[in-house]
Amino acid sequence: MKKLLIFFVGFATLVQAQKKDISLEDIWKKGTFRADYMNSLNSMNGDFYSLLNYYEGGSTVDKYSYETLEKVATIVDSKDLNGIQYIESYSFNNDETKLILGTNFKPIFRHSFLGTFYVYDIATKTLSLIGEDIQEPTFSPDSKKIAYAKQNNLYIKDFSNDETVFQITNSGKKNEIINGITDWVYEEEFGFVKAFEWSTDSKNLAYLRFDESKVKTFSMDVYGKGKYPTQEVFKYPKAGEDNAKVTLHIFSLVTNKTAEIMVGEYEYIPRINWTKNADLLAVRTLNRHQNDLKLYFVSASTFDSTLILNETDKAYVDVNDDLTFLEDNSFIWTSEKDGFNHIYHYDKSGKLINQVTKGNWEVTSYYGYNAAKKTIYYQSVENGSINRGVYSISLTGGNKKLLSNTTGTNNAAFSKNLNYFINTFSDVNTPPVYTLRNSDGKVLKTIKDNAALKETIAGYNLSKKEFSIISINGNDLNMYMIKPSNFDATKKYPVLMHQYSGPGSQQVANRWNGANDYWHQMLAQDGYIIVCVDGRGTGFKGRDFKKVTYMNLVKYETEDQIAVAKELAQLPYVDAKRIGIWGWSFGGHMSTNCILKGNDVFAAAIAVAPVTTWRFYDTIYTERYMRTPEENPTGYDDNSPLNYPELLQGNYLLVHGTGDDNVHVQNSYRMIEALVQANKQFEWAMYPDKNHGIYGGNTRLHLYTKMTNFIKNNL
Structure with missing residues (x-):
């Protein structure tokens, strides 16, 4: 009997040994887990x-x-x-x-x-x-x-x-006037490029004109392979500076004339859409603080504008693409006005007919309205903020039905007539599964199930991603933890925390792996515990949770990550002297702040393409959450790591691409200078001509090799 037991133990060890470890080449070169x-x-x-x-x-x-x-x-x-x-x-x-x-x-x-x-x-x-x-x-x-x-x-x-x-326009000139195409900041922050729209009768073309002549330019040297670098110069309005002056115009194909349309006082026109009435253009405007959103109907024949809806918020109002007009020109609209993002139905004059969805949960995507069935299709977090489900509901708010899996992440791509949809499902254990379903959610056919990837994954030494809730600063925060597969609770392990933390974002979600998940798994193989926590300011838990960071970006977010690290340090299996944190972009700002303000708990940090002062970032994004530097100087400066580099005690790696048109390398250069003048030693890497994503050729492999070596040497 004893010999038999020894045999099975040995066999189990052999099976474990046959499992392969993840390599950086698997992730960034071979595409093993694609x-x-x-x-x-x-x-x-x-x-x-x-x-x-x-x-x-x-x-x-x-x-x-x-x-x-x-x-x-x-x-x-x-x-x-x-x-x-x-x-x-x-x-x-x-x-x-x-x-x-x-x-x-x-x-x-x-x-x-x-x-x-x-x-x-x-x-x-x-x-x-x-x-x-x-x-x-x-x-x-x-x-x-x-x-x-x-x-x-x-x-x-x-x-x-x-x-x-x-x-139809003649005024266009590079870095001065743009007709029908958005400028850099609209493209990046309002998420659209085409700034012209045909009327439904093809008689009119509405468009936006951007006068960016007073907007200051930003220049980037492009080193390329030539003898001399070239320079990329473009208009980039930084917080507190002049925006492009945006005006609305309608060109008539009947008269061949263009009219400039007046729609009250505004700073931004983030959307234009023609209604079901060919004469009526729907125009949304925002003030500079982005907390006063107005919806106007503009007549293409008289050029008169009528205010239809006005939505305000003490913080800011988000702009989306959910506006849908019904045949009678009533419309569907989403709003956070009751504290959670929900669907509303208004008549053509802007009078509320009814609130379609209700509850302490968020609608995360609006898919469309089937007029024949008087049914709306949407995605929400009704089954927990880390999950996504697809639902149908009547226009009056009744007959709600779940059309997808209960848990995990479900996304729907509906047919134009809304009779069918392709559901993409994944969770932490299941790679994407594509199923064809009818509008009642019945599965008609499995299209792809990624069975080959599941078989590949089974041959690798992966750990379980464990979801939980951690109570921090009076809030229950979503968390996941990845422990080494051979975890031993009697031992002590170093911890690497990962986060993004930006407004409305989410990292802790019940979905399949991204590239960073495989990197985290690789580090877990090498004896690291990986932890991710979505702190205050992140999304899908209601308006108040998301907007609590208003006027003080990264203050509460930093406090939460530091508090998490201190909680983790109390765990018997965590080495309290070896806790690190990393992040990219907003997350890089966060990791920089954490190693400085949390220098008593963080031993190491990596910041990739970080903002280091919101004074350097663009108007639309920054002022949405912070107002202008003139209005809120302490909000900008009290949480800018440029102002307290002397707090650095741990090991710090700073990475940026010199061709980043989004978060300019200026942020890192100024951080470098601040640390040098504080006589603080640190590591840094610049990737020539690489943009905010820092990719191309072997770039990602090189970057993650550098970050891996930094972690192994310093944590």
Whole structure:
């Protein structure tokens, strides 16, 4: 009996030994843990969708049936197109008889790019050039015209009139005037590039004009491979500085005249949308503090504007894309006004009809409204703030139904007619599973289940991610912990904390692994405990929890992370002298603050691309949470690590890309100078010409090798 026991113990040890350890090359070079994803699908009319598929030497746009998921047609194949090897983007006109095809893309900023675009007629299989180095070509609803931007001006190409091109603005000039395309700060913080919209009758084109002549420029040296560096110069309004002056205009294709539209006092116009009434344009404006949001209806015939809705908040009001107009021009709107983000229904005059969803939980995505069924589809955290579920509910707020898995993270991609949706499910133990479901949530077919990845993962030495709640500074905070797979509670382990902490963000979520999760698992293999806590200011736990950090960004967030570290230090299996923290961007600001203000508990910190003073960051993001430096100087300075570098006692690694157009390398250079003048030793790394993501070639592998070595040497 004793021999048999010894055999089984030995066998278990052998099985454990056969499990492989994760390497940096697995994560950043080999793609060992890459999940199988669905291509981004485009919902079509009826029960169909399309996909852009690639093959060696070419690409196709293919049509599929939602009912069977089978391909029913190839709409266009690049091998049949003269001058296009690979289709990089496509979009349909309303009746899906034509396509705009894009190729030769040249990136500008995070979302914007130039490209060469064509119109493809599906019936005749003919290709017609729209233009080269243009932006955002868009069909008119009647499919007879295409509007696009080029060199900061707007153009319309009329395919019903010998492809005549009309230039409707002439004022465009680099770093001065932009017509129909957003400036840097709108693109980054309001999340859109195309600042023009066709009316539903194709008779009017509404657009925004940005006069950024008074906005100060930021310049970046681009080192490249040449003998001399070049310079990238662009307008970037930093906190407290001048924004572009934004004005609203409507160009009439009937009169060929442009009118400037007045919509009260405002600083920003973050959205324009035409309503179901072809004469009415919906315009949202914000004051500079972003706590006074107004919705106007503007008449395209009289140019009169009517205030429909006014939403205010003591802190700020978020802007989203949930506004949906019903046939009677009543509309659906989401708001945090009852303390949690919920769905509301208003009539066409702005009078509240009813609050559709209610409860101490958040609606996290609005998917659409099925008029035939009078049903709204949405995603929420009703089953816990770390989970996401897909639901349906009637317009009156009844008949609520869960359409997806109860726990984990569920995302829906609905068909245009809302009869079907593809549900993407994952949780901490399950890589993405794609299922086709009908609008009642019934699973019709499993499309992808990532079984191969699960089999790969099973061969590696991974630890369990354990979710829990930790009580800190009077709040119950979501936390996860990853312990070494051979964890022994009688031993003491170093701890590495990870966080982002930005307003409304979330890191502790019941979803499948990202790249950083595998890196954390690799560190756990080497004997580190990984901890992540979402402190005050993060999202999906209500307005008050998120907005408590207003006027004092990183103050309460830093206090929470320091308090967490002190709680962890009390655990019998934690080495209190070896607790570190790391983060990127906002998280880099946080990790820098923590190693300084928490120098009695943190032994090491890594900051990647950090903000080091909000005075250096852009107007829209920063002032939303802080107001201007002139109004709130202590909020800006009391929590800027530039002002207390002498507090550094532990080991600190600072990393930045010199081509970061978002969080400028200026932040790190000033932090470096502050530490040097305080005579503090630290490590730092600069990645030439790399942007905020610090990637390309071996860059990520090099970066994570450096961070791994730093942790092993200092924690």
